[in-house]
Amino acid sequence: MKKIYSIFLLFALFVGCKEEEKVKIGSSDSHVAPVLIETPTADTVSILKEEDADNVFTTVTWTAADFGVSTEIIYSLVATAEGFDGESVINTVTGSSTSSTVTVKEMNTALINITKYVNEAQVDTLNISITVTAYMSNETVVDANATSQASSFRALPYYTPQLPSNKIWVRGNHQGWSENDDTTILGSTEDSGGPYTGYMYLDGGFKVCELPTWSGKNYGAKVEPTPWETDGNGQKVEISTSDAGGGDSKNLATEEAGMYFMNTDLSTSLYVEKLVFKIEGSAVSAPVTMEWDPKERVLFANVDFLEGTYTFKANDDHNLGMGSQAGLASNGGEPISVTAGNKVIVLDLKVPGNLSYFYAGAVSSTPPVLTAPTTTTLVLEKDNADNDVETLNWSAAEYGDETLESYVVMLGSQTLATLTNGETSYTAKVKDLNIAALAEGGTPGTAADYEVVIKAMFTNENEISSEAVVMNLTPYEAFQPKVWLVGSATPAGWTHNDEVVLNLTGANDGTYNNAFWMNAEEFKVTSQGDWNGTNYGYASDGNLSTDGGAGNIPVASANHYIVEVNTENLTYSLTPLEWGIIGSATAGGWDSQTNATTFDATAMTWTWSGVTLTGSAESSPEFKFRANDNWSYNFGSTDTEGALVHDGGNIPVTSDGTYDIVMSYDAETRTFSYTITKQ
Structure with a gap:
């Protein structure tokens, strides 16, 4: 019986352990x-x-x-x-x-x-x-x-970049000083704090900011120009939120435009290293320098590839190869394989930690060819300002199947002309070249070389340019550096005073301006510090006359004005300065100013009555005085209590409350001061 039971048990176990069949x-x-x-x-x-x-x-x-x-x-x-x-x-x-x-x-x-x-x-x-x-x-x-x-x-579909969670923003000329721009950031691999690194194309002034808006700490230089010091392959500078005088920090600025590697701890210093990326490797017969596309903010190159491999190399410290997948680049990565053929390769360095590259379709293009003029050395003279100079000629340009929109004639970074009817020639006047040369930083009476280029502009914002032709130009002084204000409306009365002048601000167009307290009286503008030059009087509202018998220019009401005249167009304007307060302590923050509630022309005061300010002894919210929503006219604090200076420091508010603020102007000393009283 036991034997039969054992056989049965073994059979049952065999059946029970057998894998379930599909x-x-x-x-x-x-x-x-x-x-x-x-x-x-x-x-x-x-x-x-x-x-x-x-x-x-x-x-x-x-x-x-x-x-x-x-x-x-x-x-x-x-x-x-x-x-x-x-x-x-x-x-x-x-x-x-x-x-x-x-x-x-x-x-x-x-x-x-x-x-x-x-x-x-x-x-x-x-x-x-x-x-x-x-x-x-x-x-x-x-x-x-x-x-x-x-x-x-x-x-x-849409693509969402994988931005680093710990990042800071770089705002400046290179991106129009725009807030909330995640295309110009530096990132850190740490959970908080630096170092913050990244690649960025810089062109002029900029600041390094802890937040995407101006409401946080914004770092610049203590003085201008930026005092860069050599550090290895790059340069380093001390950064701060305030300048040497205690006011807002000055803008940082690189010595030249270009692609830079940036590294900062966002507290003490900023390191920048200018880089020129090239396509190098067995896939190219010679290194190919990449160009900058300002519209897309990417580097690109049109390359006749051989079958082989390549990297994006600026130097041994910045040599980008294959990342974690095709299309991603990594510093020190393996060389990227490519098949033979003509390709446009694009390198996008906007997102730290997510550098990318891709191939765009190559476009058949023919740039304009600028013929060098017979005379390339010119001494420009004011007496010949309206005379024509030699005509520039170039060949027609093509860019795939796109339609030509215009040719732009450039002298350096200045536009001489924009031609929208397909013309392939342009004749400049002496004054056109002079204006452009001065705008490029030329010195009157000093010869210098200037590059002339023809840009062909096509639909979809594509452009191709001619090779540059160099012209040696000696510009003349088109306009004198200042003109004088005289009259009962001015601080100096009818006596010429070298302190009561309008300064040349538009070197190319004869615009002069300055800010003065003007009485409800009259004035004239003179070209000399006496009556022996050209005297500008009233022709009609907003217009000047050089007739010696012209009347005086009237001022309708007393106020602090921006006085502006244009001696070329014979125009003038009087713009009252409408003062406001702006800052983190005010209702509008740093985005909008709160204008004065009362203006007293007799007392020369602007008053903010019962204004609510947010204050804190720990974080010290701040404010400044600003006119006409324009930072060109801003006043802040100095070491002297109650005194105000142009571009001065922020004024701290240490406690919440309702305040009366009075800003006063002293016409004799031409200075501002303020009082602030908590109700």
Whole structure:
């Protein structure tokens, strides 16, 4: 009996331990696949936007699949894109449901997974196909799947850069001093604090800022020009939130425009290193220097590649190769493989830690060819200001199939002319060259070389330029450096005073201005510190006359004015300075000024009565005085209590409350002061 029982037990164990076999139910030919019913329309391009990420993009419906047995079915909504390998599951539905609601984010994520875009510039309209595949949820069944027919539509996805979580902003001329610009940032791999590093094209003044707006700490230099010191391959400077006098810090500025590597701890110093990236390696016969595209803020080069490898190299410390995937670049990465052929290679360094590159389609282009004029050395003379100089001629330009919009004639960075009718010649006047040369920093009476270039501008903001032709020009002094204000309306009365003058601000157009307290009287403008030169009087409101018998210029009411005249166009203007307070302690913050509630012309005072200020002994919110929403007219504190100076320091407010503020002007000393009283 025991023997029979043991045999039975062994058989039972054998059967119980045997791996469960997978079975096949019917033929795939007998399976009924789902049929798509409702899908995105193919008539228009669906534009996906990040701000709509959580919104419904579409609802897809289909008929139920049938595998000949009663079981739960899983449906996967799958996308593919024309020209790209692979597919991506948009979402999955389990149960009896035969519809799927797809959000904008789900659709966009699937398309980015397929295309592997790593840069916004790569994004383009895609031809997309979607299908629904049905699976039996029973894992023991094999070959139990069926796919619907494909449905096609077009969509334009969006790309969201993966910005570092710990970052700072660099605002300046290179990006128009714009706030909330995430394309000019430095990043840190630390959870907080620096070092902050990155690559950036700099062109003129800039500041390094802890926040995307001006409301945080903004670092600059203590003095101007920026006192750079050599540090290895680059330069270093001490940075601060205040200047040497305790006011706002001065703008930083590199010695020349270009691509820079930047490194800062955002507290004591900033390091910059100017770089010129080149395509180097076995894939090029010689290094190819990359150019800067100011519109897209990327580096690019049109390269005749050989089959081989290359890197983006500036020097041994900055040699960018392959990153974690094709399209991403990494410092010190392996060389990038490329097939032979002409390609436009683009390098995007805007996002620290996510440097990217891609190939753009090469465009057949023919730049304009500028013919050198017979005479390239000219001594310009004021007496010949309206005379023509030699005509410039160039050949027609082409850029693929795009339409030419204009030719722009440039002298250095100055525009001499913009021609919109396809003309391929231009004749400048003596005064045109003189204005441009002075604007380029030329010195009257001193010869210097200037580059003349023809830019061909096409649709889609594309441009190509001619090779430069060098002209040696000696400009003349077009306008004297100052003119005098005299009259009962002025601080000096009818006596010429070298302190009561308008200074030349438009060296190219004869504009002079300055700010003065003007009485409700009259004045004239003179070209000399006496009456023996040209005297400008009243012709009509806003217009001057050089007739010696012209009347005096009237001032309707006493006020502090910006007085501006143009001796070339014979015009004048009187703009009252409307003073306000602005800063973190005020209602408008640093974004908008709060104008004075009362102006007393007799007392020469501006008063803010019962104004609410936010104060704190710890963080010390601040304010300054500013006129006409223009930082050219701002006053702040000095070491002398109550005194104000142009571009002075911020005035701290140590406690919340309602205040009366009075700003006063002293016409005799031409100085401002203020009082602040808490109610």
